[in-house]
Amino acid sequence: MLRFGLIVAFVLSLCGSVDAQHWNITPEKSYHNSVVQVRGAGIAGSGTVIKFIRDDGDNYIGLVLTASHCIKSKETEMSILFRNGKVTKGGKVIHNSFYRFDSYNDIALIEAVIPDEIPVMEMSNEKIPYGEKVEMAGYATGKLRHWEAVYGGQTINGKGHIVYSWAIQGDSGGPIIYKGKVVGVICFGAAVSKYNERYIVSPINGTSILRLPSEEKV
Numbered sequence: 193m194l195r196f197g198l199i200v201a202f203v204l205s206l207c208g209s210v211d212a213q214h215w216n217i218t219p220e221k222s223y224h225n226s227v228v229q230v231r232g233a234g235i236a237g238s239g240t241v242i243k244f245i246r247d248d249g250d251n252y253i254g255l256v257l258t259a260s261h262c263i264k265s266k267e268t269e270m271s272i273l274f275r276n277g278k279v280t281k282g283g284k285v286i287h288n289s290f291y292r293f294d295s296y297n298d299i300a301l302i303e304a305v306i307p308d309e310i311p312v313m314e315m316s317n318e319k320i321p322y323g324e325k326v327e328m329a330g331y332a333t334g335k336l337r338h339w340e341a342v343y344g345g346q347t348i349n350g351k352g353h354i355v356y357s358w359a360i361q362g363d364s365g366g367p368i369i370y371k372g373k374v375v376g377v378i379c380f381g382a383a384v385s386k387y388n389e390r391y392i393v394s395p396i397n398g399t400s401i402l403r404l405p406s407e408e409k410v
Contacts, residue, residue, distance in 0.1 A: 222311060226310065230258050241306055263288055284304070289403060291399075325341070332362030381397060
């Protein structure tokens with residue numbers, strides 16, 4: 193799914209899939225297992241398990257954070273694919289922001305069944321210094337990868353992030369991570385190249401978790 197505009201080149205969303213590209217891969221951490229792939233109505237993106245709601249036998253009911261443009265509508269039933277190969281279906285969209293006039297309001301929540309072994313990644317609204325190292329993660333290649341990036345600052349209202357990095361179609365909805373905690377969601381960027389007919393975009397613009405409904409904020 194693509195969104196077009198004029199920011200140096202076409203402004204594009206990052207949903208889809210593409211073969212591997214070179215990344216500054218970060219060391220493995222337990223919280224990487226919180227990053228998932230989300231699918232529904234022919235659209236695929238990435239997401240992060242951010243909340244435990246209640247127990248459900250060998251699973252639990254939890255919330256998955258993703259990008260709004262990775263969801264066709266609030267009625268879409270979502271499938272969640274985990275790094276360990278498990279898949280759960282019937283995920284319910286409980287929040288889907290309207291991003292078309294504000295690209296930094298591109299955030300959604302899915303209530304879904306989560307296997308017990310999948311950890312919740314904590315959220316943080318800590319202010320990130322310009323030039324600090326952050327981490328990004330997504331499933332654009334069909335399997336999880338996580339890489340280091342450089343933080344480029346916030347938008348004026350503090351609810352958007354700019355990150356100096358590359359991303360490719362399929363990374364949308366994946367986490368922007370600082371000190372092991374989610375601070376935002378990967379959303380869009382300007383197309384700078386193609387790889388295997390898929391767009392590579394840079395820099396990356398993301399939505400802050402401050403855009404979440406008040407009851408779900410840190």
